Amino acid sequence: MVGKCSNLECAAPINCHEGNDKHTECEFWINSNADQAKIKTLKKGNKSELPWTGEALSIEELGKVTYRNSPIIIGVVGKADAGKTTFLAMLYTLLLRGGKLKDFDFCGTKTIKAWDDLYHKLKVQKESVAFPEPTPAQYIRLLHLALRNNYKGLKDVFLSDASGEVFSIWSQNRGDENAENARWIYSNSSAFILFIDCEDLIKRKNLAKTEIIDLAQMLKHDLKDKPVIAVWSKSDKKQEVHIQIRQKLQEELTEIFDDYVEVDISNFSADDPDILVHTNNIKVIDIILSKVFSVNRSVIVLENKNTGKDIFLNYKSIK
Amino acid sequence: MNKSILLIGKPHSSKTVFLTQFYSRLQKKKSSLSLYKAVDDLSPISSSREALASGEEPQTTPAEKSVKFYLPIQVADIQVDLRCPEYGGEQVLSIVENRGLSKEWKDSINESNNWILFIRLNSINKSLDISDITYSDQHKQNGEVMISDNEDKISDQSFFIELLQILLHSKGYDYHQMNDKLKLTVVMTCWDEMDTNEKPYEALKSKLPLLLNFIESNWDKPLLNIIGLSAQGFALDTIENKEKYQIEGPEEFGYLVMPDGIQTKDITQLIEQALL
Numbered sequence A: 001m002v003g004k005c006s007n008l009e010c011a012a013p014i015n016c017h018e019g020n021d022k023h024t025e026c027e028f029w030i031n032s033n034a035d036q037a038k039i040k041t042l043k044k045g046n047k048s049e050l051p052w053t054g055e056a057l058s059i060e061e062l063g064k065v066t067y068r069n070s071p072i073i074i075g076v077v078g079k080a081d082a083g084k085t086t087f088l089a090m091l092y093t094l095l096l097r098g099g100k101l102k103d104f105d106f107c108g109t110k111t112i113k114a115w116d117d118l119y120h121k122l123k124v125q126k127e128s129v130a131f132p133e134p135t136p137a138q139y140i141r142l143l144h145l146a147l148r149n150n151y152k153g154l155k156d157v158f159l160s161d162a163s164g165e166v167f168s169i170w171s172q173n174r175g176d177e178n179a180e181n182a183r184w185i186y187s188n189s190s191a192f193i194l195f196i197d198c199e200d201l202i203k204r205k206n207l208a209k210t211e212i213i214d215l216a217q218m219l220k221h222d223l224k225d226k227p228v229i230a231v232w233s234k235s236d237k238k239q240e241v242h243i244q245i246r247q248k249l250q251e252e253l254t255e256i257f258d259d260y261v262e263v264d265i266s267n268f269s270a271d272d273p274d275i276l277v278h279t280n281n282i283k284v285i286d287i288i289l290s291k292v293f294s295v296n297r298s299v300i301v302l303e304n305k306n307t308g309k310d311i312f313l314n315y316k317s318i319k
Numbered sequence B: 001m002n003k004s005i006l007l008i009g010k011p012h013s014s015k016t017v018f019l020t021q022f023y024s025r026l027q028k029k030k031s032s033l034s035l036y037k038a039v040d041d042l043s044p045i046s047s048s049r050e051a052l053a054s055g056e057e058p059q060t061t062p063a064e065k066s067v068k069f070y071l072p073i074q075v076a077d078i079q080v081d082l083r084c085p086e087y088g089g090e091q092v093l094s095i096v097e098n099r100g101l102s103k104e105w106k107d108s109i110n111e112s113n114n115w116i117l118f119i120r121l122n123s124i125n126k127s128l129d130i131s132d133i134t135y136s137d138q139h140k141q142n143g144e145v146m147i148s149d150n151e152d153k154i155s156d157q158s159f160f161i162e163l164l165q166i167l168l169h170s171k172g173y174d175y176h177q178m179n180d181k182l183k184l185t186v187v188m189t190c191w192d193e194m195d196t197n198e199k200p201y202e203a204l205k206s207k208l209p210l211l212l213n214f215i216e217s218n219w220d221k222p223l224l225n226i227i228g229l230s231a232q233g234f235a236l237d238t239i240e241n242k243e244k245y246q247i248e249g250p251e252e253f254g255y256l257v258m259p260d261g262i263q264t265k266d267i268t269q270l271i272e273q274a275l276l
Helices: A027-041 A059-066 A084-096 A112-121 A164-172 A177-188 A198-220 A235-240 A243-256 A275-294 B015-027 B043-053 B090-099 B103-111 B137-145 B156-171 B200-207 B209-216 B239-248 B269-275
Strands: A072-077 A104-108 A140-149 A154-162 A191-197 A228-233 A261-264 A297-303 A312-318 B002-009 B069-075 B078-084 B114-119 B183-188 B224-230 B255-257
Touching: A059 A140, A059 A154, A072 A084, A072 A177, A072 A275, A084 A112, A084 A154, A084 A191, A084 A228, A084 A275, A084 B209, A104 B209, A112 A140, A112 B156, A140 A177, A154 A164, A154 A177, A164 A177, A164 A198, A191 A198, A191 A275, A198 A228, A198 A235, A198 A243, A228 A235, A228 A275, A235 A275, A261 A275, B002 B015, B002 B103, B002 B269, B015 B043, B015 B069, B015 B078, B043 B239, B069 B269, B078 B269, B090 B156, B103 B156, B114 B156, B114 B269, B156 B209, B183 B200, B183 B269, B200 B209, B200 B224, B224 B269, B255 B269
Parallel strands: A072 A154, A072 A191, A191 A228, A228 A261, B002 B078, B002 B114, B114 B183, B183 B224
Antiparallel strands: A104 A140, A140 A154, A297 A312, B069 B078, B224 B255
8 A cells, every 4th residue: 555654754654653563553644644535536626525436435435325225245255366356347347238137227336436447457458458456455445336126125235355365364364463354344244255266276276275265164154144155266267177176175165155156257258148257247246145135134234323434333134 | 387408418419419400490490399588699509500501510519618508498388498508518527527516517407307318329439348259368368468558537338327326416316216206318319320220228228238227227217218319310421411401401300219219300309208
């Protein structure tokens, strides 16, 4: 994260002059960098009166949307380079080309600039595609979809976009000071998408598999009845994953999670339309939402008390 | 009774030609509608009127030219103000870019429960993305080293969604309910350019499906209208076409494509469509 402490003598991000373990928790750092963010939105001297910017939301900004509804947060979980951000990019790309969710209509988003930026990454330029850059480690952001169900009811859904590194750290030590973002996603999400990187399984074999199982077990520890679905990313290469690894991983995941469901996705079409690309990337959301809404589940309700930072959490049952 | 229609469109979405042709038809009494008083300021369409009368393509209004225009129309016993808060369209771009509305826009939004959105489908850019192509290994290898030249531009479809979201916000729209007072007429302009037999709804669906999904999930069906418009009828790029305009008069040309796909020559019916 680029930034500066408001105390000119302070060496942060290397060291905090207030002696905080993490400079990002220091009030001087926070104030100074909040100002910077503000300046950025004041382009051309116009202060926007709109309560949303179109950019992805931070945890503190969630209240801008959650005042109107109990949101569903979907934790997108997996190691670095497993294709989490690319999945989000593909999801919006498919919606733009007419892909539709099974039980919901799209009725808006407060983060359209973030979605659109992701879509631009998947555009073909000079016969090539750039793909999103790795999500920075400190980064946690939420992408929003406002959906309308068949009864015209409004549902606000957020998908998390956080760096894979924090999940790897968290899977080894859930109390690790650098796993804060993973902990937040874990305790605030109503459902999880666990990414399984086929390419990594091909390259690093059992090592990669062990990491996935570690992560799955950490997901399981306090899961209650929140749904998890496994997504095999880069599945155009799934056949190249050694059959033993594939089968064992499947078996172990089935043991860990009740009601285990998996979906194969890819970004590379072999056919047009291609099931792995055009159908399954959207199906992931269809399945997870149908699981979230299928039974009486406890979802976390963010109660907004109007100020961005003053969100506190409590459990509530929804139908 | 007084009503107000708000006309919204990006630069070069054919607002000028439509308003010019519309005005000419009223003047030549080629419409069931009339003006309930004289127009205060005709200068925003005067050069376009001259151009069309001599069979020339009108110069597009400079986008940065900030001129408001309105037509006072008598529709049966209702007085309707057709308002275009800003003519060039630049402000429409700025609403999304700079995320704000001028007072003129806010007033127009608040006073109008009938919005017309002009979209020129032929100028919509849809660049190729990864979901459009079947991929070879060669592509994949290229992909890994490719650095994106990050365009700082929002795609057309996202633009229209955000524009409507901002206008709806200003109107105080509550997403818990669908719009049941505000009528939206989406007009696909320069219909002749598209060379299609599709119905307007189908054309919008094939080009801007997410925008359509957004609109349909926020407007009750009776309050949503999707039609096509060719205000000019055809391009004025051949001597033959130019002569038609010079001899018969511009008001003889142009057509609307109704939701059922049937064409009508009376483009002033757009107002009735927007009011219904």
